[in-house]
Amino acid sequence: MSCGLLQLTSLQTLKLFRCRELKELPRDIKKLVTLKHLEIDCWESLTHMPYGIGQLNSLQTLPLFVVSKELTASSSKHCGGIDELNKLNNLRDVESLPEELLQNLASLEYLKIWGCPRLKSLPRFMQHLTSLKVLVIEKCEELDLCIEESDDGTQCVTTLQKLKISGVHRLITLPKWIDNVTSLKRLDIYLCPNLTSLPEEIGSLTSLLSLEINDCPNLTSLPEEIGNLTSIREFYIEECPNLTSLLEGIGNLTSLQTLIIRKCPHLKERYQEGIGEDWHKIAHIPDFEYID
Incomplete structure (x- = not known):
């Protein structure tokens, strides 16, 4: 590609179509x-x-991020690794995450997907993140976590210990593969306005220590x-x-030490201390509090 392109320092939009032999972008x-x-x-x-592509702080649209399949190339001075993607804080139009992005990240322990309002699905990459x-x-309003479900649950990460889902407006229930995440210790679900139920498979999370629904x-x-x-x-x-x-x-939860209920008017009446219809079911919990 001609280096004359780099003289266009005020360029805001670059479209490269039908460049079937294009192997790399200008260094x-x-x-x-x-x-942008x-x-x-x-x-x-x-x-x-x-x-250095991560230095394009104004970039808003980047449909796909290509990571070299060669680990040695990814660490070279010419190839941008996944850390470059982390610097592109203004991206708005990411619709999918390529499987290639995560295939070589077998040692990855923490993954945060944030602020991708057009992201529609996660690829079947989970089996690579061992x-x-x-x-x-967080803040992936169009994401459908159930759209890529497989019957055998192979996209599930069995090593997962914490799962946080927040601001996923299309979430109606948790995906069925949740029952395979038996190592999960903490599950947080926030700001999901269309969540109507939790699946019965949640009962398989026998290692779970903390559950928060907000x-x-x-x-x-x-x-x-x-x-x-x-x-x-x-x-x-x-x-x-x-x-x-x-x-x-709920009386079966003999290890439960803390139950906090806030701004749930139906529960306030039902579990009111001493006089609520179902108070006896939670009276054994040492730390119970209702907050208006």
């Missing part, structure tokens, strides 16, 4: 500091992203299978105004 593309949109329709031939312990998904206005009930979570110590339910009751078998 000094980082000099296009005003670039980079669109390429032929990614198959690209071998990597250039080192060391992943923490997965955080600001899910359409959640109406909890599955009785939560009663199988005999290791759980902390349970937080906040701002779920349509939740009418806890599970019948």
